[in-house]
Amino acid sequence: MSAFLIAGTLHASLMTDPVYIDDAKVLETLDIPSGFLRDPLFRRFKNDLTTRKRNYYLRMLRRGQSYIPTLRKMLAKEDVPQVFLYMAMAESHFDAHARSSAKAVGLWQFMPKTARLYGLKIDRYVDERKDPVRSTEAAIAYLKRLYGMFGKWYLAALAYNCGEGRVLQAIKKAGSDDLHTLLDEKKRYLPRESRNYLRKILSLALVANNAQLSFTKAELKLFNPSDSERLVRVRVNGGESMEHIARQIGMSTKALKELNPQFKYGFTPPQKSSFINIPLSKVRIFRTSYKPGRQKSMYLVHRVKKGETLSQIAYRYGIHYKVIASFNKIRRGIIYPKQELVIPIPKGSIHRYKVKPGDSIYKIARRFGVKVATIKTRNALKSDIIHVGDRLVIPN
Secondary structure, eight states: OOHHHHHHHHHHHHHHOHHHHHHHHHHHHTTOOGGGGGOHHHHHHHHHHTTTTHHHHHHHHHHTTTTHHHHHHHHHHTTOOGGGHHHHHHHHTTOTTOBOTTOOBTTTTBOHHHHHHTTOOBSSSBBTTSOHHHHHHHHHHHHHHHHHHHSSHHHHHHHHHHOHHHHHHHHHHHTOOOHHHHTOTTTOOSOHHHHHHHHHHHHHHHHHHTGGGTSOHHHHGGGSOOGGGOEEEEEEOTTOBHHHHHHHHTOOHHHHHHHOTTBSSSBOOSSSOEEEEEEGGGHHHHHHHOOOOOHHHHSEEEEOOTTOOHHHHHHHHTSOHHHHHHHTTOSTTOOOTTOEEEEOOOTTSEEEEEOOTTOOHHHHHHHHTOOHHHHHHHTTOSSSOOOTTOEEEEEO
16 A cells, blocks of 8 residues: 555544544634644643643642633633633633732733723722632633634634734734644744643643543543532622631631632622622522621721721731721721721631730740741830730731
8 A cells, every 4th residue: 555545544534533523623613723633732732731741630620620610601601612711721720819920810810901901800808800700701701802803713812812912913924814824833923922822722622622531530520510519699798708608608718718719808898798609509508598797706806005006906917907997987097095996807817815924925926836026016015025914916
């Protein structure tokens, strides 16, 4: 048999292989021709994920279990290709707290300016770039706008990575928006990171598309997390602690915080009501059991001493004075002796210690594993002398 005939037979076999056909369909959703499957760099990335980077891939999936059902549902509802689920995986490794050197944050790695442009709030209390639901809404809106601009999903993905201006410039220079041309390794119409960006997203997606070929039966469960854990947004009062809400709906505080990484202090912003994310499986119990908490019983209460300022009190508890001011509706920073202030410190973040007979500041520091200097500065102590009955704040 001639070499030409052998090559032709292999090519025909490849084109009719069920896995190849399924992969080609995935590419079609991004307007990418099936020939891209033969791109050598893409094939290397894909192979690495099932060999030397196999455990790394599984770690990313485990981290994303809380978010994947929600992202899938939201993408489907807006008619955005499911492959973009793996854009979030490529951007942040499904770490809602991910932060780049360029100050991009969250699952979808939004820069502050772009985040605000798409309605995400960033202030003293919240950073919605970390909110899995709100940031996904913004990412979908951004991708749809880019698709409207370029008319092809793969161009929208490239523009998401390096900016629409850079992609327009590359198309003009190449004289084409053909993917093979734009990714040319010699001509370098796009930055190297952007040239590999699409390859990474597709390799992540196609490994999942053929997961049964590379992963065990137990591991395959990671690829299809239960829809009952899909996130639902519910409204709660301002100033509610995650601990209080979690206790009422039968969740651990840690688990609820993982679903709501947008809150900087473990509580919702004061004054106004807020939306939080809970699993679909907890919605019914939330509707029947949730009752607003009493703030004084949820946080610390500080009685103002003569001569104390709001800034001193805030420093003592390790938070910004504006947080205490807004929580207690204080105007112009004016406080009074014997006034009781609610200090929104989640339980466990500090200790309040009453000095006992025989105590010294050195013994207390050793007991709690903190520096003497830290205790002194947090409690505005000018010397090492303490007295029985003194109440000290000890950072945890």
